[in-house]
Amino acid sequence: MRERDTGQTAAAVVLASGSGVRVGGERNKVYLPLLGRPVLAWSLLVFAGIAEIGRLALVVRPQDLDLARQVLADELPGQPVDIVHGGAQRQDSELMALRHLAPGIESGQIGTVLIHDAARPLVTPGLVAAVLAAAAEPGGAVPGVPREGVLMASPDGTLAEADLGTMMAMQTPQGFPARALLAAYERAATDGFYGTDTAACVARHTGIPVRCIPGDSRNMKITYPHDLAVAARLVDGVAR
Amino acid sequence: MNHSASPSRRTVAVIYAGDGDTQAEPGGPEPGESGRPGEPGRPGTPAGADLLAPLAGRPIVEHSLAAFAAAPGVDEVMLIAGPALAGRTYHPAPEIARAAGGRARSIASVLEVLTAIGPADECDVLIHDADHPLIGPRVIADCLAALADSEAVCAAVPASDTMVAVEEGVITDRPPRDRLRYRQYPQGFRLPVIRRGYQLALADPAYRQADDCAVVLRYLPAVPVRLVAGSEQGFRITSQADLGIAETLLGG
Numbered sequence: 335m336r337e338r339d340t341g342q343t344a345a346a347v348v349l350a351s352g353s354g355v356r357v358g359g360e361r362n363k364v365y366l367p368l369l370g371r372p373v374l375a376w377s378l379l380v381f382a383g384i385a386e387i388g389r390l391a392l393v394v395r396p397q398d399l400d401l402a403r404q405v406l407a408d409e410l411p412g413q414p415v416d417i418v419h420g421g422a423q424r425q426d427s428e429l430m431a432l433r434h435l436a437p438g439i440e441s442g443q444i445g446t447v448l449i450h451d452a453a454r455p456l457v458t459p460g461l462v463a464a465v466l467a468a469a470a471e472p473g474g475a476v477p478g479v480p481r482e483g484v485l486m487a488s489p490d491g492t493l494a495e496a497d498l499g500t501m502m503a504m505q506t507p508q509g510f511p512a513r514a515l516l517a518a519y520e521r522a523a524t525d526g527f528y529g530t531d532t533a534a535c536v537a538r539h540t541g542i543p544v545r546c547i548p549g550d551s552r553n554m555k556i557t558y559p560h561d562l563a564v565a566a567r568l569v570d571g572v573a574r
Numbered sequence: 575m576n577h578s579a580s581p582s583r584r585t586v587a588v589i590y591a592g593d594g595d596t597q598a599e600p601g602g603p604e605p606g607e608s609g610r611p612g613e614p615g616r617p618g619t620p621a622g623a624d625l626l627a628p629l630a631g632r633p634i635v636e637h638s639l640a641a642f643a644a645a646p647g648v649d650e651v652m653l654i655a656g657p658a659l660a661g662r663t664y665h666p667a668p669e670i671a672r673a674a675g676g677r678a679r680s681i682a683s684v685l686e687v688l689t690a691i692g693p694a695d696e697c698d699v700l701i702h703d704a705d706h707p708l709i710g711p712r713v714i715a716d717c718l719a720a721l722a723d724s725e726a727v728c729a730a731v732p733a734s735d736t737m738v739a740v741e742e743g744v745i746t747d748r749p750p751r752d753r754l755r756y757r758q759y760p761q762g763f764r765l766p767v768i769r770r771g772y773q774l775a776l777a778d779p780a781y782r783q784a785d786d787c788a789v790v791l792r793y794l795p796a797v798p799v800r801l802v803a804g805s806e807q808g809f810r811i812t813s814q815a816d817l818g819i820a821e822t823l824l825g826g
Contacts, residue, residue, distance in 0.1 A: 473744075476745070478738065478740065481735070481737065481756075483756055483757040483810070484733065484737055484754055484755070484756060484757070485728075485730060485754070485755050485756075485757050486749060486753050486754060486755070487730070487753050487754075487755055487801055488753075489753075491800065491801055492798040492799055492800055492801060493728060493787055493791055493798075493799035493800075493801060494753070495791075496757075496784065496785065496787055496788030496791045496792070496799075497757075497784065497785070497788055498737075498739075498749065498754075499739075501737040501738065501739060502737065502738050502739070502740045502745075503733075503735035503736070503737055504735060504736045504737070504738060505735075530736050530748070530751050531736045533738075533745060534736075534748060537745065543744035543745060543746070544744065544745045545743055545744050545745075546738065546740040546743060546744065546745055547743075551815070552815075555734070555735070557734055558806055560806075560822065560823055563822045563823075564819045564822050564823075567818050567819065567822050568815070568818075571815070571818065
């Protein structure tokens with residue numbers, strides 16, 4: 335309700351600009367079919383169905399442009415989705431998306447930005463709502479799931495720490511107050527800082543701790559070819 | 575098989591298969607401490623009954639038994655099991671060590687098995703957890719090869735996610751992702767090394783359950799533990815969902 339009361343909306347940025355080389359081949363993994371629907375269409379449809387999200391942006395590699403247009407025409411007909419060209423690295427792509435949204439962010443129309451990895455097709459409306467609610471706070475919020483059995487290697491390839499205890503594996507969507515996010519990315523671009531993820535960049539440039547909220551173990555990332563079969567199985571399990 | 579006359583080293587695969595009893599094992603974390611209520615502190619084994627659940631037509635535990643029995647260079651396969659699992663017949667049949675007092679993971683039981691393996695000088699052990707059933711020949715071979723010039727090895731894969739430490743709901747630390755790994759099995763040792771590690775652990779009242787490489791790292795810090803590339807399939811089964819994933823990967 336907060337968003338509506340102030341006339342603000344949220345924007346969702348879906349990143350489909352990764353190379354996806356681990357899944358193999360030249361084809362970007364997010365265009366591969368999951369139960370007959372391209373991977374990236376799954377999360378776009380979730381975001382499109384959430385009332386609080388008023389802007390939807392898809393970040394693509396220039397060589398995927400025709401493919402992306404076709405997916406939008408087939409899977410989200412009539413749904414306005416801005417297509418933004420991505421950069422060399424994830425952070426460059428995020429920056430380009432934020433610059434694309436900058437007029438709306440600076441005018442105050444866009445209050446919150448969600449950044450989502452298109453390779454996570456099984457995101458649920460419930461998780462998006464939880465991130466949106468938590469993202470309104472300073473610092474923003476990211477979903478995470480607990481992970482045991484994490485160890486640290488030494489640079490020489492031997493074991494340095496045998497057990498880091500319960501770590502949180504970060505997921506997307508990650509949500510942040512829009513103005514702070516845009517400012518953090520512009521500053522990072524000036525400084526030449528590259529973080530491993532959105533939250534790293536925000537934390538570094540705002541000094542405000544990022545909150546971690548419970549993620550969803552089914553919100554898996556498509557990394558390897560067999561992940562598509564695994565995801566299909568998870569969808570079946572949810573449907574049953 | 576008697577390899578005493580052979581110049582090559584003898585290798586024994588020791589496979590842990592838990593028992594319901596492990597959940598009450600002393601030295602483990604309090605319920606919830608590890609993130610999953612009732613999970614034993616030593617990373618590894620769910621209730622014994624779970625390891626008999628079918629995966630691609632055979633009990634989960636048999637996948638590990640078969641993988642090590644078929645691996646070139648592995649001379650003997652031992653299963654450490656509590657009462658629920660020890661009295662059963664497996665294909666292929668391992669030598670079964672019944673864990674003392676039904677506590678398959680008690681450190682004394684492990685040491686007992688390591689001691690019973692026999693003369694230590696020319697023996698390597700590969701320690702595996704049966705709830706990592708999709709162990710493939712490549713990882714076993716690589717661990718064995720690494721043991722030729724390392725005293726301790728551990729299978730691991732690069733962390734595929736950004737990992738953070740969280741305290742009171744906020745992110746407090748983000749270790750360098752390029753150095754993070756997910757622990758897998760097997761973990762391999764020269765027999766004298768792991769025996770010594772467990773002897774020191776047993777004598778330490780402050781010992782808390784840990785995986786075997788952690789024991790070596792803590793009690794024998796001068797012994798480097800070499801990391802060996804694991805497999806994306808080498809994950810641990812902890813839930814029905816994991817079992818479903820394993821089924822999928824096996825083509826089920």
